[in-house]
Amino acid sequence: MPGLLADYTLQNVMLGAALIGVISGVLGAFAVLRRQSLLGDALAHAALPGVCIGFMMAGAREMGSIMGGALFTGVAAALLMVALTRNTRLKMDAALAAMLSLGFALGVVLLTWIQRRGGASQAGLDSFLFGQAAATTRADLYPMMILAGIALLGVALLWKPLKLMTFDPDFAAVTGLPVQWLERLLTAMIALAVVTGLQMVGVVLMTAMIIAPGAAARQWCGSLLGMVVLSAVLGALAGVGGGLVSALAPGLSTGPVVVLLATLIALLSLLLAPRRGLIPAWWRRRHRRSHTSTDRILQTLYELAREHGDWRYRVEQGAVDAYHGMITEPQLSTLADRGLVVPAQHMPDEGRHWQLTETGVAHAAEYAQRRRRRFGNGA
Amino acid sequence: MTGLADPTVAILLTGMLVGVSASLLGSFLVLRGNSMLADAISHSILFGIALAWLLTGQTSGPVQIAGAALSGVLAVYLIETLTRTRRLRDDAAIGLVFPALFSAGVILINVFARDVHLDEHTVLLGEIGFVWLDTVTLGGIEVPRAMLAMAVMLVLDAAFVLAFYKALKLATFDPDLARALGLAPGLIFYVHLSLLSGTAVAAFDAVGVVLFITFVVVPPATAYLLTRRLSSMIVLAMILAAASAPLGYAVAFWLDVSIGGAMALATGPFLLLAYGWRRWRAWQQARAAGGLQSPSASA
Numbered sequence: 062m063p064g065l066l067a068d069y070t071l072q073n074v075m076l077g078a079a080l081i082g083v084i085s086g087v088l089g090a091f092a093v094l095r096r097q098s099l100l101g102d103a104l105a106h107a108a109l110p111g112v113c114i115g116f117m118m119a120g121a122r123e124m125g126s127i128m129g130g131a132l133f134t135g136v137a138a139a140l141l142m143v144a145l146t147r148n149t150r151l152k153m154d155a156a157l158a159a160m161l162s163l164g165f166a167l168g169v170v171l172l173t174w175i176q177r178r179g180g181a182s183q184a185g186l187d188s189f190l191f192g193q194a195a196a197t198t199r200a201d202l203y204p205m206m207i208l209a210g211i212a213l214l215g216v217a218l219l220w221k222p223l224k225l226m227t228f229d230p231d232f233a234a235v236t237g238l239p240v241q242w243l244e245r246l247l248t249a250m251i252a253l254a255v256v257t258g259l260q261m262v263g264v265v266l267m268t269a270m271i272i273a274p275g276a277a278a279r280q281w282c283g284s285l286l287g288m289v290v291l292s293a294v295l296g297a298l299a300g301v302g303g304g305l306v307s308a309l310a311p312g313l314s315t316g317p318v319v320v321l322l323a324t325l326i327a328l329l330s331l332l333l334a335p336r337r338g339l340i341p342a343w344w345r346r347r348h349r350r351s352h353t354s355t356d357r358i359l360q361t362l363y364e365l366a367r368e369h370g371d372w373r374y375r376v377e378q379g380a381v382d383a384y385h386g387m388i389t390e391p392q393l394s395t396l397a398d399r400g401l402v403v404p405a406q407h408m409p410d411e412g413r414h415w416q417l418t419e420t421g422v423a424h425a426a427e428y429a430q431r432r433r434r435r436f437g438n439g440a
Numbered sequence: 441m442t443g444l445a446d447p448t449v450a451i452l453l454t455g456m457l458v459g460v461s462a463s464l465l466g467s468f469l470v471l472r473g474n475s476m477l478a479d480a481i482s483h484s485i486l487f488g489i490a491l492a493w494l495l496t497g498q499t500s501g502p503v504q505i506a507g508a509a510l511s512g513v514l515a516v517y518l519i520e521t522l523t524r525t526r527r528l529r530d531d532a533a534i535g536l537v538f539p540a541l542f543s544a545g546v547i548l549i550n551v552f553a554r555d556v557h558l559d560e561h562t563v564l565l566g567e568i569g570f571v572w573l574d575t576v577t578l579g580g581i582e583v584p585r586a587m588l589a590m591a592v593m594l595v596l597d598a599a600f601v602l603a604f605y606k607a608l609k610l611a612t613f614d615p616d617l618a619r620a621l622g623l624a625p626g627l628i629f630y631v632h633l634s635l636l637s638g639t640a641v642a643a644f645d646a647v648g649v650v651l652f653i654t655f656v657v658v659p660p661a662t663a664y665l666l667t668r669r670l671s672s673m674i675v676l677a678m679i680l681a682a683a684s685a686p687l688g689y690a691v692a693f694w695l696d697v698s699i700g701g702a703m704a705l706a707t708g709p710f711l712l713l714a715y716g717w718r719r720w721r722a723w724q725q726a727r728a729a730g731g732l733q734s735p736s737a738s739a
Contacts, residue, residue, distance in 0.1 A: 093532050097531070099534060099535055101535075102479065148722070150665070152475075155473075155657060156661075157475070159654075162650060163708045165650045169565055171697075173701065177696050177697070191546065265539075269543075273539075312551075314547075317542070317544075320539045320542075324536060324539070331528070339527070
């Protein structure tokens with residue numbers, strides 16, 4: 062394994078993949094929170110013609126000009142999208158899908174134009190479709206580092222305004238922030254992240270690198286800072302893991318492996334995260350249901366009756382449900398079977414009501430006294 | 441080499457069939473604000489195509505098309521399920537589901553199916569230039585297989601839209617009213633998207649899964665800018681899509697570039713023209729309304 066890690070190509074792959082993971086994780090966190098997840102998809106597809114234009118201008122597979130071209134057409138497509146939605150009846154979804162597919166079509170046309178004229182020098186342009194990590198050279202890493210550096214610096218410098226704009230755009234506008242310009246800047250920075258990843262992940266799948274780490278981190282964190290940091294870490298994890306797998310198993314494109322790893326991380330987060338995770342939430346509901354005894358529900362009815370100074374006070378079942386945060390029907394039925402409560406008469410358009418019986422009142426009072434003795438005055 | 445198997449005729453007719461059937465179904469998608477589902481479906485069918493290929497050794501044929509179309513429906517179902525957990529917004533759910541299914545498809549092809557008929561580039565870009573090579577004989581006439589598949593899908597799509605036109609219209613513009621009238625908009629939605637998946641599978645030979653999105657979204661979006669009636673919007677979208685095929689073919693022939701790419705790209709100028717016309721009309725109206733008012737202020 063040490064020999065493997067010292068391998069020059071693998072070093073490049075892991076460095077590049079970590080870079081992509083961090084940058085797309087950081088900006089993806091904002092994209093997911095601002096409901097702009099699919100912007101990355103459109104930007105990535107629309108970057109393909111730019112890749113070809115950059116290649117044609119440089120006359121060779123030169124990363125600097127290819128990334129410059131990709132950035133240019135990505136941002137141009139974003140501006141067209143804004144123009145379409147602002148000035149016509151078209152909604153954002155149609156504008157996104159139109160620019161994504163037209164951009165990709167232009168890219169395909171340019172790609173075949175180069176291929177049928179270029180001879181051998183066009184080798185490697187195809188790898189921008191699905192990404193080819195093993196083709197990454199040390200020279201490719203420098204423009205990636207520069208772009209990632211610019212985007213991260215931008216996020217750090219604009220942290221406060223970006224945060225405000227993400228959570229409360231209306232308030233941000235009222236306080237005099239140039240919200241429109243900030244939005245354009247953020248879009249440009251997402252484009253930077255997308256362009257950084259084109260070489261390794263490819264135009265088709267870069268969207269997943271923007272969305273999956275952000276969506277995963279959202280499940281674990283309640284604060285923006287925590288979410289951005291975790292998103293970067295998870296993105297880097299998926300990038301390095303996928304890069305390694307595809308570099309070691311020739312024939313596997315890098316992009317799909319990275320994307321499947323990132324999706325797996327997102328799914329695990331959805332299921333397992335302690336507060337928002339689906340399994341912990343299900344467990345808590347189950348736990349609460351089995352641990353809320355019939356006595357506690359009887360107690361609720363008793364307390365309500367005491368508050369109203371009426372032993373025959375009728376309590377709506379919905380109110381008991383809401384108070385305990387669960388369906389209390391089974392417990393109430395048990396209490397009714399034990400003769401402690403009875404269903405009360407109610408109007409036809411009202412929910413079901415319950416009231417205590419005399420035994421019920423005695424039972425609840427005894428229970429309350431027992432609790433007071435055990436827990437002191439607090440209960 | 442005459443008739444439908446003639447290369448030029450085969451390429452043009454197949455391209456037009458793809459455009460017409462995609463924009464017919466796409467019109468309702470654009471109106472409902474679900475255009476990105478076209479993106480999700482057409483990427484996700486790759487998983488189904490790869491699986492169908494692994495199981496049957498074929499990528500065309502009714503069973504394969506129906507089977508592969510299921511993965512498009514699966515994508516829609518997964519997106520809805522993820523959204524319903526309320527842990528993710530719908531845009532993030534779309535962006536999480538289709539890249540995963542697409543990646544799974546690419547990896548299946550990478551690992552099992554290194555083959556001339558099915559590699560990930562063909563799936564992505566299509567090869568309409570070769571549709572005339574693969575023909576079947578139908579009643580004594582030689583018909584390209586892809587063209588036949590597209591024609592069958594177009595008939596199915598048209599039959600669905602004609603039979604359920606009223607219900608589709610209501611489910612698109614007022615799903616609540618449709619539900620109240622007992623029209624099951626959810627069911628109509630799923631049938632509509634199943635047909636879209638099937639059409640995408642039939643079209644992938646010709647234009648690939650990404651270029652298919654162009655025909656689903658761009659002609660209907662263009663028509664939406666030009667008319668306010670649903671029926672004329674659909675007809676106009678189908679005409680624009682059909683016109684894009686010969687236009688793109690001419691450009692591809694002239695510049696020697698991808699035919700499918702050029703056909704898809706040819707829908708773009710129409711959108712730009714429609715946008716320009718809208719802007720010009722808005723400017724005219726603004727000038728007519730207030731003589732001294734500057735046009736940009738009311739745009």
